[in-house]
Amino acid sequence: MNRLKNYAIDEDDEIVHRHQNAELLFYQQVAKGDVDAIRENCEKHEFLNQAGVGQLSKDPLQNLKYHFVVSVAIISRLCVDNGMEMEKSYRLSDYYIQSLDDINTIEKMEQLHDRMVTDYTGKMKIIRQNAGLSRPMTECMNYIYSHLKERITVKDLAEYTSNSASYISRLFKDELGVSTSDYIRTAKLEASKNLLRYSDYSLVEIANYFSFTSQSHFCQLFQKETGLTPKKYREKFYGTHWKGTEKDIMNFES
Known part of the structure; x- marks a missing residue:
């Protein structure tokens, strides 16, 4: 039972999903500029850990792409809420989503994700330092x-x-x-x-x-x-x- 404490069960299909608090913590670490936490997340290959994230496509690569777009959308908005200029955040979001066109392997998908979260986190760290x-x-x-x-x-x-x-x-x-x-x-x-x-x-x-x-x-x-x-x-x-x-x-x- 302890293994499921960070997850929630969808009553319709009984698919186990990660509890929103776990995902929110990750997004907040990006928005707060916590470079060390995000680096650790990338080194643990958490993006490829599909346990509890839900299936948006039967194709593994397409599934990751869909989750990537969701992540970029949430991160870009959280960063705006935490001080990033709106135009800069959304322009960065567009850049990374457009980069999906060149992704044809799961390895490259993970690389793009890690670049994206590291980029946003680094920028937010600078913004917080300037506050x-x-x-x-x-x-x-x-x-x-x-x-x-x-x-x-x-x-x-x-x-x-x-x-x-x-x-x-x-x-x-x-x-x-x-x-x-x-x-x-x-x-x-x-x-x-x-x-x-x-x-x-x-x-x-x-x-x-x-x-x-x-x-x-x-x-x-x-x-x-x-x-x-x-x-x-x-x-x-x-x-x-x-x-x-x-x-x-x-x-x-x-």
Whole structure:
């Protein structure tokens, strides 16, 4: 009986469905930006666990596609409720649903799902981190995440926000407790994790993509930040064989 405590029985066909609380918890973890919880969910291949999710199609792949569309619809709306710009959330939803046209295997279906929930979760994490920040700091954040490919300096942020470089530096220390350069470096390294996990780009390509001075410098910073070399990180967490175009990757990160 304990095994069924998270499920509910449909009286018409006696199919056991997951209790809505279990699904709602997952969606809330996305909307709250809980990256660790969503990463764990993906690593456990929960999307492929069909116990209690209901059968929407007799074809296994089509069944997953239907459930994917339901998930995207719920997640996009929950993210709007939790602070994501409506147009951005729905545009992201459209992008992933349109991506279903290219899916022809269950493996690729799971990869798309994991990309989608990781993408939304990462964006919600940034939104929550920005909550309560001053307007200049929010503008700095927007600039940083829109220019991760470029070399970003305090002077760039100062000019963008019409403030002095010293004021911006002090703002980062006061509101975030880190230096501007440390924050920018961490943002680039976090984004590089996505490419290590979800693309086949080489280390030198990733280093160049985010404008690190060299591959060795990128590797050194990455290991200091994560405790793993980029190569070891990829070996441990690599979950797809998806090779995105630059447009796909920027959509994935932005």
